[in-house]
Amino acid sequence: MSPALQPTEEMSLRIQELAGNLKIRDVMTRKVFAVTRHCTMRDVQTIMKNNAISGVPVVDDRHVIGLISVHDIMNAYEQEWMADAVADHMTTGVRTLAEEQPLSIAMSAFSKFPYRRFPVVNRNNELTGMVTLRNINMALIQELSRQLDAMETEGGRISPATSSETFIFYRVYRIARYDFEAGGKASAELREQLQARGISPKIIRRAAVACYELEINIIAHSFGGTLTLYVDKDRVRITANDFGPGIPDIEEAMTEGFSTATDWIRSQGFGAGMGLPNTKRLSDEFAIQSGIDMGTMVKAIIHLNPQEKQPDENE
């Protein structure tokens, strides 16, 4: 493992943050099927078949000296090497990862090298586990879920450390695909919060509608995501993040009347292609970013201070 390996630039900051505190040993599979150099290719094939795995490391006194992949087995079939010792046909010069390394190193290793698995070793260079992309995905999903739980528990409370002058309301909502029943929960709560603060009905309506449009967008068009409300004395910030599929052409999505809604979504009264344009029109500040297969982030800010410039109604 080269020590120069750094997290790749393309790796989104959010994912890096998520991986932040995790180490490779936290995510690796510890139950490893390894063979010694004298086992045959057929032995490895049997291990792979019985345990549904696609790569078996070859060890010598717990040190990794090679790896047999499904590709090697297929090759051995073709060449009639199945009775040969693995030492004759294994892939050598295998890259290993150290269990103490941060998870981001494993993630960049997968994007830099064509391998689908890496053996993991301890400080004495002894095999202790295997890591695959599946391990990493599962760990990230668990970590995301854990962080969301923590945010949901903390959210909605006024932090005692900061006075109500600076911090008024904060909450994260988890939103599932096609869960129309839950649509409107965040906007109803936002409305209540703003009413309790005596904000003008016009501004409350703008904020509630923008929030509702973003909730419905996650429900109708994404695989699910989160919506975060943050209200302080000057403004409402609504952030909608989803897990994909991403918007191929943002300009098109921002065009009034453009919609990818299905007939079913339309039968619910949605899908007029006005969601994003409406949200932008209602917001004082608006930003959207999207990546195919990565997800979409929309940020809408509504100023609560009536002295500030309001968006032109006829815009």
Next chain:
Amino acid sequence: MKKLLLLIEALNATAASTPDGWENRDVHTIFASDLISDILVSEGDHILLITSLLSDQVLRTADVIGAVAVVLVNRKKIPAMLGKAAAKQGIPLFHTPLPKFESCVRLGRLMETL
């Protein structure tokens, strides 16, 4: 401006859920649409919402825009769960067998009277 009771009577509408004091709520604007996004960008205050949509989302949308009440048109009957949802939200909900156009004409005439 008209009292809600007067408008509901003009539509021969049946109550599915009504909070106390609904009769005296003031209506300033009538808005009729079956498209949620149009409802969301409707203008005016104290709106009486007229629609033929039967989903829960109509009630949510009405809540988002702060509507005074909702009338479901072209409906002799409506699902019981809609009445329950309206009760939970505290929004008056009615239904009328009159079609949307006829409902709008009646309400329009009433709104124009002094």
